[in-house]
Amino acid sequence: MATDVRLKEELPAITDQLVETYTECSRLNHLAHEPLPNRDAVADIVADLFEVLYPGYGKRQNLHIGNIGYYVGSLVDSLHDKLTTQIARALRHELCHERDSAVSAPVPEPWESPSEDKPHTDCEKIAQPKAVELLRRLADVRKTLELDVEAAFRGDPAARSHHEIIFCYPGLEAITIYRVAHELYGLGVPFIPRMMTEFAHAKTGIDIHPGATIGPGFFIDHGTGVVIGETCHIGRGVKLYQGVTLGALSFTKDDDGGLLHGNYKRHPTLEDGVIVYANATILGGQTVVGTRAVVGSNVWLTESVPPDTTVVLEKPKLRLKGAKPNTEPLTYEI
Numbered sequence: 001m002a003t004d005v006r007l008k009e010e011l012p013a014i015t016d017q018l019v020e021t022y023t024e025c026s027r028l029n030h031l032a033h034e035p036l037p038n039r040d041a042v043a044d045i046v047a048d049l050f051e052v053l054y055p056g057y058g059k060r061q062n063l064h065i066g067n068i069g070y071y072v073g074s075l076v077d078s079l080h081d082k083l084t085t086q087i088a089r090a091l092r093h094e095l096c097h098e099r100d101s102a103v104s105a106p107v108p109e110p111w112e113s114p115s116e117d118k119p120h121t122d123c124e125k126i127a128q129p130k131a132v133e134l135l136r137r138l139a140d141v142r143k144t145l146e147l148d149v150e151a152a153f154r155g156d157p158a159a160r161s162h163h164e165i166i167f168c169y170p171g172l173e174a175i176t177i178y179r180v181a182h183e184l185y186g187l188g189v190p191f192i193p194r195m196m197t198e199f200a201h202a203k204t205g206i207d208i209h210p211g212a213t214i215g216p217g218f219f220i221d222h223g224t225g226v227v228i229g230e231t232c233h234i235g236r237g238v239k240l241y242q243g244v245t246l247g248a249l250s251f252t253k254d255d256d257g258g259l260l261h262g263n264y265k266r267h268p269t270l271e272d273g274v275i276v277y278a279n280a281t282i283l284g285g286q287t288v289v290g291t292r293a294v295v296g297s298n299v300w301l302t303e304s305v306p307p308d309t310t311v312v313l314e315k316p317k318l319r320l321k322g323a324k325p326n327t328e329p330l331t332y333e334i
């Protein structure tokens with residue numbers, strides 16, 4: 001079907017309206033600035049990291065101990081370059097942002113580069129050692145991931161093999177991305193850790209903030225809807241089911257009444273061996289779930305639980321109605 005060219009006459013006016021908003025709502029665009037980290041490039045880095053962390057499960061087949069060094073060596077080399085570029089972009093952006101939001105800084109016009117005439121910082125020089133340090137830590141990350149895979153295998157009767165967990169489990173995918181992102185977060189890299197974990201969130205439905213601290217042998221079964229906040233502390237051998245929220249109970253305000261931003265402790269601590277069943281919500285920075293405690297499904301918990309205890313909701317009364325016509329509703333107690 002042919003399009004009506006007359007309707008296209010409106011397009012220049014539509015474009016003009018949009019361009020006007022680039023001045024009015026200038027916080028929603030990023031014009032004439034240094035380039036930002038790139039979403040696709042970060043996704044590409046994540047894909048390469050999976051090849052390095054789980055070789056033979058991904059893109060490249062026919063790997064063996066004789067050729068793995070060549071394959072991983074080439075990936076490590078290109079990861080070095082890609083990471084350095086993206087980290088440098090993130091650092092530069094943060095630097096510009098800090099300078100631009102300094103009280104004394106003149107407000108730039110939307111079309112101006114706020115970084116113009118400002119001393120140039122060699123962000124690549126700062127980024128490269130961070131990239132190398134991340135790569136250096138990958139061997140240890142793999143050792144932790146092996147414990148995570150083992151925990152998933154031991155913790156899920158539906159798992160038939162370690163291969164199945166690496167191929168299929170969204171929990172492992174989210175934990176893997178979190179473990180790398182957490183290292184970058186610890187290295188003081190802005191934006192990219194969060195881009196990585198939000199990429200995992202979009203793919204798996206599991207939202208783990210890169211600032212959370214999580215011990216080895218961590219297993220998230222099914223996973224959809226799990227939320228783990230920035231200042232959570234999770235011990236060794238913890239297991240979570242779908243829909244679990246480890247969140248903040250209240251927010252601290254600053255002197256102007258705005259929310260205080262940053263990583264002050266506002267999310268709970270789960271000690272070693274804790275199990276949290278589906279859709280439980282545990283909130284608050286002072287809330288500690290003690291070693292080996294079990295939190296049942298749908299529990300809403302805002303206070304601490306001693307070790308080796310089980311917290312469950314009281315059993316609800318079920319009413320089964322209309323089993324037979326013209327009879328009283330049947331009350332069935334469980």
Ligand SMILES: CC(=O)OC[C@H](N)C(=O)O
Binds near residue numbers: 246248249266267
């Ligand atoms: C997980 C959670 O509590 O989120 C709330 C808020 N984003 C925060 O980090 O405090």
